[in-house]
Amino acid sequence: MSKQEIKIITKIIRELSLFLIMHGFKDFSLSTKNTKDTTAFIIEIDHPKESFLDHMIDKISREREMEIETYGWELIGDIDDKTELEILGLLIDTIDVKKKADKTLITLVRNNRYLD
């Protein structure tokens, strides 16, 4: 994985952490799984409100836009309540939500762009 890809991934981790904390989640886990071609961000939280999930899915489900990524990736991880996830959604390819007995699992997958 290239240095540029690592920088972007760490910024995504920062934005997701901020997003969860700013929405009042005090107990959550965020892990990543890297392969050569993809990076998965796996979030485990207590069941959130449906409106929260809808909001997150709406923002993240946006079509990937490479030109926005190239231009604005440095702004990821610097969110406030009005602009959260606006750019992040353009850097993530898929979002999947699974509800388990006591937790909700949200998996975001990014197809790595900057390969070695």
Place this chain on the structure above:
Amino acid sequence: MDFFTKLKKRMLIPLIFVVLFALAFVFDTPTNIYHGYINILKSPSVLISDYIRIGGLGATLFNVATIILFNIIMLRRLGFKMTGPIFAGVLTIAGFSFFGKNIFNTLPIYLGIYLYAKTQKLEFKSFMIVVLFSTGISPIVSFLIFGTTWPLYIGIPIGILVGIFTGFILPAFSAHTIRFHKGYNLYNIGFALGVISMLYAVILHSFNVNLEVGGPTSEVYHTELVIISLLLSTIFLISSFIIDKKVYRSYPPLLKSTGRLVSDFVRDYGRAVTMFNVAIMGYISIALLLLLDLKLNGPVMGGILTVMGFGAFGKHPKNALPVMLGALIGVTVTNYTLDSVGMVIALLFVTAVSPIAGRYGVIIGMIAGFIHIIITPLAYTFQGGFDLYNNGFAAGFVAAIMIPFLEAIKKQDLEEEKA
């Protein structure tokens, strides 16, 4: 797909090209256009070079139309959708083709970005936002060729090489500068280019190259330019109503956007309401100038088109009017006046800091506008006039000064989202 559907998908840009191209031949003869266009291509183009004075209105409109056409073809070949940033980029290029950009001085910069993409093994198209805004520094190419006393066999290679070099370093640099103002300066690349321009100005100054080559503006075509800008705004307004008869009902959500980078109104709110906003921003710009009894010239026309373009990429009346008002107060209470065209266009380009008003409200927005208008002339002195987006350079400082403080004092409400 019918004709209007195709036009709608391209946010009417091909129609704008046809209108401006046709108007060039309405206002002037082909011979005059040809001679005027050659004068434009040979102009040093440094801020503020009014192409209407240099080449006449017909040649200037021809220059604008050819630049639009070139970019339409490039975007089409690369398979681009007309998103908000792309639309803003095209209209900004069109606007600055009234005072500084032409096909000759923009191409080396495009080539530099292309080479950077190749070395990074990335697609050139992924740099398209940078590409479209990169030509703000195109005067450096023209100046080194036509603005110095150097013979052409020295000026041409140096001008082209410096243009290519600038394009080559810009993508990485502009991605970095966006952090400086945290996305609250809509003309981020203008800020990046200002820093690069400052370096060039210092180097040239240290070799005793005279940088003062800007010139007076021409207000002869004031009425024609008012009509053209009203015509373009009205085309967008009518088209928005053709797409959606009740487009105004979809407007309030757009007005709630902060406009902070990277806001794509086309993606977030749709084409109809974005076109409606583009039209409203055009009308606001024209109304402001006419109310203040200011005359339109090439640079002012460029300002109107740029504000309209950013009507798809961050600007709307609610975040733009406070900063415009703040700038107007700044001109009124300080020793600056609207006698200088630089200050007149700053009343329009101050909207670079609109996201500050969008995020922090009217009063803070007015303060941002006030600070911007008094920084702008100094920014020009720093950067030497090679960065056509001088207001973007100034706006970067305004946002960088204000945002850290505003973020520090704003209370963050944590919302409990657990079920």
